[in-house]
Amino acid sequence: MTDLAPPRPVGDAPIGYDPAVVERRWQAHWDAEGTNSPDLARGENPFYALMMFPYPSAEGLHVGNLFAFTGSDIYGRFQRLQGHTTFEPIGYDAFGIHSENFAIKQGLHPGELIPRNIDNFRRQLQRVGLMIDWTHELSTTDPSYYKWTQWVFLQLYKQGLAYKKKAAVNWCPLDKTVLANEQVIAGACERCGTMVEQRFLEQWFFRITDYANRLLTNLDGLDWSESTKTAQRNWIGKSEGAEVVFPIQDVMLYGGSAMASAGASGEVVANALEVRVFTTRPDTLFGATYLVLSPEHPLVSIIAGDEQRDDVAAYVAHAAKQDLVTRKTTKEKSGVFTGAYATNPATGDAIPVWIADYVLLEYGTGAIMGVPAHDERDFEFAQKFDLTITRVIASPEHTADLPLGDAAFTETAGCRLVNSGRFNGLTVDEGRTAIVTELSARHAATPVVNYRLHDWCISRQRYWGPPIPIVYCDACGTVPVPESQLPVLLPMIDDFRPDDSGVSPLARHAEWYHTACPQCGGPARRETDVSDTFLDSSWYFLRYPSSRRADVPFSDTITKKWLPVASYIGGNEHAVLHLLYSRFVTMVLHDAGLLAFEEPFRRFRAHGMIVRDGAKMSKSKGNVVNPDLYIDEWGADTFRTYLMFLGPFEEGGDFRDQGISGVKRFLDRLWRSVHDARADGALEVDVQRKLHQTIKKVGDDISRLSYNTAIAAMMEYMNTMRSGERRPHVDEVRPLVQLVSPFAPHIAEELWSVLGNTRSVFDSRWPTYDEALTVENRITMAVQVNGKTRGTVSLAKDATQGDAMTAAMADPHITKFVTGQPRKVVFVPGRMLNIVL
RNA sequence: GCUCGGGUGGUGGAACUGGUAGACACGCAGGUCUCAGAAGCCUGUGCCUUCACCGGCGUGGGGGUUCAAGUCCCCCCUCGAGCACCA
Numbered sequence: 031m032t033d034l035a036p037p038r039p040v041g042d043a044p045i046g047y048d049p050a051v052v053e054r055r056w057q058a059h060w061d062a063e064g065t066n067s068p069d070l071a072r073g074e075n076p077f078y079a080l081m082m083f084p085y086p087s088a089e090g091l092h093v094g095n096l097f098a099f100t101g102s103d104i105y106g107r108f109q110r111l112q113g114h115t116t117f118e119p120i121g122y123d124a125f126g127i128h129s130e131n132f133a134i135k136q137g138l139h140p141g142e143l144i145p146r147n148i149d150n151f152r153r154q155l156q157r158v159g160l161m162i163d164w165t166h167e168l169s170t171t172d173p174s175y176y177k178w179t180q181w182v183f184l185q186l187y188k189q190g191l192a193y194k195k196k197a198a199v200n201w202c203p204l205d206k207t208v209l210a211n212e213q214v215i216a217g218a219c220e221r222c223g224t225m226v227e228q229r230f231l232e233q234w235f236f237r238i239t240d241y242a243n244r245l246l247t248n249l250d251g252l253d254w255s256e257s258t259k260t261a262q263r264n265w266i267g268k269s270e271g272a273e274v275v276f277p278i279q280d281v282m283l284y285g286g287s288a289m290a291s292a293g294a295s296g297e298v299v300a301n302a303l304e305v306r307v308f309t310t311r312p313d314t315l316f317g318a319t320y321l322v323l324s325p326e327h328p329l330v331s332i333i334a335g336d337e338q339r340d341d342v343a344a345y346v347a348h349a350a351k352q353d354l355v356t357r358k359t360t361k362e363k364s365g366v367f368t369g370a371y372a373t374n375p376a377t378g379d380a381i382p383v384w385i386a387d388y389v390l391l392e393y394g395t396g397a398i399m400g401v402p403a404h405d406e407r408d409f410e411f412a413q414k415f416d417l418t419i420t421r422v423i424a425s426p427e428h429t430a431d432l433p434l435g436d437a438a439f440t441e442t443a444g445c446r447l448v449n450s451g452r453f454n455g456l457t458v459d460e461g462r463t464a465i466v467t468e469l470s471a472r473h474a475a476t477p478v479v480n481y482r483l484h485d486w487c488i489s490r491q492r493y494w495g496p497p498i499p500i501v502y503c504d505a506c507g508t509v510p511v512p513e514s515q516l517p518v519l520l521p522m523i524d525d526f527r528p529d530d531s532g533v534s535p536l537a538r539h540a541e542w543y544h545t546a547c548p549q550c551g552g553p554a555r556r557e558t559d560v561s562d563t564f565l566d567s568s569w570y571f572l573r574y575p576s577s578r579r580a581d582v583p584f585s586d587t588i589t590k591k592w593l594p595v596a597s598y599i600g601g602n603e604h605a606v607l608h609l610l611y612s613r614f615v616t617m618v619l620h621d622a623g624l625l626a627f628e629e630p631f632r633r634f635r636a637h638g639m640i641v642r643d644g645a646k647m648s649k650s651k652g653n654v655v656n657p658d659l660y661i662d663e664w665g666a667d668t669f670r671t672y673l674m675f676l677g678p679f680e681e682g683g684d685f686r687d688q689g690i691s692g693v694k695r696f697l698d699r700l701w702r703s704v705h706d707a708r709a710d711g712a713l714e715v716d717v718q719r720k721l722h723q724t725i726k727k728v729g730d731d732i733s734r735l736s737y738n739t740a741i742a743a744m745m746e747y748m749n750t751m752r753s754g755e756r757r758p759h760v761d762e763v764r765p766l767v768q769l770v771s772p773f774a775p776h777i778a779e780e781l782w783s784v785l786g787n788t789r790s791v792f793d794s795r796w797p798t799y800d801e802a803l804t805v806e807n808r809i810t811m812a813v814q815v816n817g818k819t820r821g822t823v824s825l826a827k828d829a830t831q832g833d834a835m836t837a838a839m840a841d842p843h844i845t846k847f848v849t850g851q852p853r854k855v856v857f858v859p860g861r862m863l864n865i866v867l
Numbered sequence: 868g869c870u871c872g873g874g875u876g877g878u879g880g881a882a883c884u885g886g887u888a889g890a891c892a893c894g895c896a897g898g899u900c901u902c903a904g905a906a907g908c909c910u911g912u913g914c915c916u917u918c919a920c921c922g923g924c925g926u927g928g929g930g931g932u933u934c935a936a937g938u939c940c941c942c943c944c945u946c947g948a949g950c951a952c953c954a
Binding site for chain 1: 868869870871873878879880881883886887890891892906908921933947949950952953954
């Protein structure tokens with residue numbers, strides 16, 4: 031046991047509260063006693079409080095991290111006080127391009143840089159007093175961790191969910207490297223300014239699209255922030271519609287190979303070239319006056335007419351040269367006619383087939399039907415190239431031949447079909463169904479659901495990540511590395527910079543690259559790509575409780591006991607990627623029979639952002655707050671509590687140092703109240719009532735993460751309890767120490783021991799309140815005349831309308847507004863009285 | 868452009884299901900204590916008018932519903948975040 035005696039007043043400090051001393055003492059005490067390391071095997075009533083692990087940057091923790099961690103810590107500590115065994119782990123998400131680029135800039139190896147950053151993070155995390163179980167700390171860069179990241183890859187591979195295909199990526203021809211979309215600024219490389227190109231490279235993908243519908247429908251049952259669920263729904267982007275078949279007319283077939291498409295039964299139908307398009311508006315089919323294929327569409331070279339061949343080829347080449355970002359953001363329409371015509375299956379008309387880069391190969395079928403009258407993009411395109419525009423939807427005020435004017439008509443509510451043959455007069459919804467039904471009978475359409483979600487590209491042609499555990503053998507082909515041979519260690523090489531070749535730097539290391547085939551023992555080559563950091567973080571919560579097990583990624587019994595995660599708190603910037611990938615990986619492991627649950631996070635809450643003077647903190651703006659300086663000056667307890675007091679936790683707030691002194695004063699008063707407390711005499715009724723109200727409110731508020739109002743409530747109680755320089759009774763102060771403890775854990779422990787307790791305040795139980803004692807027996811009721819508040823009356827808590835009326839009419843300030851006989855009186859018991867004249 | 872959040876005193880922010888708008892805190896002003904200060908403690912503090920009482924006006928703007936609107940409905944302005952030619 032460390033020394034529990036209260037510190038003597040230091041120097042001139044009149045009250046003896048020295049945060050630095052108190053905080054150091056209790057951090058050492060927690061460490062020595064293992065206060066924050068629960069017995070995971072035996073602890074009762076488990077509660078897994080998870081915070082998103084940080085990326086250990088060179089700058090150290092920023093206030094945003096601290097804000098998030100403190101919010102999560104308060105919730106975890108509160109749950110512990112409710113009688114749970116709380117597990118609060120931390121780790122570092124330390125692989126990735128960020129670290130690698132930074133290391134390159136500093137001329138250092140990420141392998142030396144990262145441990146240094148982690149040491150600094152650990153130091154900072156320790157001094158804010160989080161209830162972290164340090165015995166389960168992890169880093170994704172540790173071979174004992176990424177061994178199992180590779181294992182996760184293998185599980186997906188085994189399920190047929192990992193595959194390799196060529197995909198378009200941004201390529202900087204000067205830096206000779208692949209760029210993420212965020213690294214392309216206005217079509218140019220963010221580092222060297224060179225125009226970026228599109229390249230096709232072989233990449234590993236996970237088939238997350240197979241899980242799209244499940245990822246979407248499960249959301250309904252999750253206790254998550256609505257904003258996060260909405261973001262996921264939008265990201266998955268389900269759209270229901272139909273695929274419609276447009277036969278190509280009179281094609282000149284080149285080279286005889288014309289690849290007539292294969293029907294469902296496998297027989298080759300001669301001369302049956304056709305374009306399939308996806309649409310969410312089959313009701314507008316009669317208005318489809320042209321088709322547009324994406325420039326990469328396989329039919330393009332086949333259907334292009336002799337005269338158009340050169341133009342088409344030039345356009346395709348132009349599109350290929352564009353980078354992905356510019357292509358998707360340039361709204362100016364461009365395109366060329368292919369020379370081919372297709373038949374609109376509804377009207378039988380011949381319509382021209384164009385190609386344009388506003389149609390993307392990766393979405394739907396890579397081809398669209400152009401309905402210029404009712405789609406903005408198509409309208410723009412048709413105007414530019416002078417294509418036919420036919421109205422097929424009309425609102426009740428429109429006639430069938432009313433011209434469109436200068437914009438597409440995209441409304442649907444209350445509208446009906448026109449110029450659509452026998453479908454005229456149907457509503458949009460009816461038309462949608464009727465047209466698809468009829469075309470389906472002729473095999474010209476199929477109802478289809480499409481998702482915006484793409485498969486997850488996990489390949490990175492970089493160095494700083496876990497090597498993808500695959501080997502290529504001339505004899506056996508693609509061979510997964512057997513689990514017994516994991517981890518595939520990332521070699522510590524000096525020249526880890528990306529180079530001219532466009533493949534990972536690992537390819538340059540023959541001794542690593544060449545290996546023996548695990549199947550036949552023959553010569554083989556290793557996969558040189560490493561995996562995406564999002565794979566590292568997609569399963570880390572499974573590892574924490576079992577982090578000391580070398581033989582399995584996660585123990586069955588421990589996992590059954592501790593997961594799914596009871597509370598997960600993090601930033602909404604991870605609403606889609608990290609949180610979606612974690613759900614996906616969990617589902618896959620569930621389907622493989624390795625996990626009993628399919629959703630990893632029972633409850634998720636997104637915290638807000640801390641800004642400074644209304645702007646996001648950034649080095650370039652020079653408004654970054656260094657938490658160390660604030661902790662030095664005010665102490666961790668004050669800083670934590672202040673961060674929580676600045677605004678609603680789920681909304682964030684504006685950091686300004688002016689307000690921090692108010693919180694410090696509050697803790698000073700708490701300190702003094704405990705030291706001055708008397709043990710004799712009785713409790714005051716008003717103080718006691720306020721106490722019970724406060725216990726109730728603080729508990730309710732913490733449960734809803736309304737930390738700012740919880741703190742305000744404690745301050746109110748303090749004002750009541752210590753009004754003037756009133757000496758409070760110990761029984762009035764003791765519960766306040768407990769209420770404060772999740773926010774300001776060090777001072778709470780200190781004062782708890784001053785109050786004579788020998789065990790941690792976090793092993794005490796949250797104080798209980800008596801509902802009966804929270805009730806006020808007299809109430810102040812507002813009295814309105816014609817809806818305007820004209821005064822108040824003081825009444826017994828169960829006063830009737832009659833009592834209220836009598837009291838109101840006795841007050842001349844009120845009666846002077848009552849100039850006639852009341853027409854009506856509205857009485858809300860306990861709240862207000864409204865006299866209507 | 869679309870989606871999701873916001874807009875309340877000098878400032879950060881309260882206000883649960885419509886029911887005394889401005890809790891709590893900062894700041895400011897005055898007082899008390901002190902040789903003086905710091906710290907504490909007490910009082911006041913939305914705006915306009917007034918010596919004061921009284922009164923009027925007030926939650927981005929404009930309409931509406933209601934005995935009653937920061938809260939509900941419609942239109943508009945504005946700030947932040949995310950997504951973005953997704954057919």
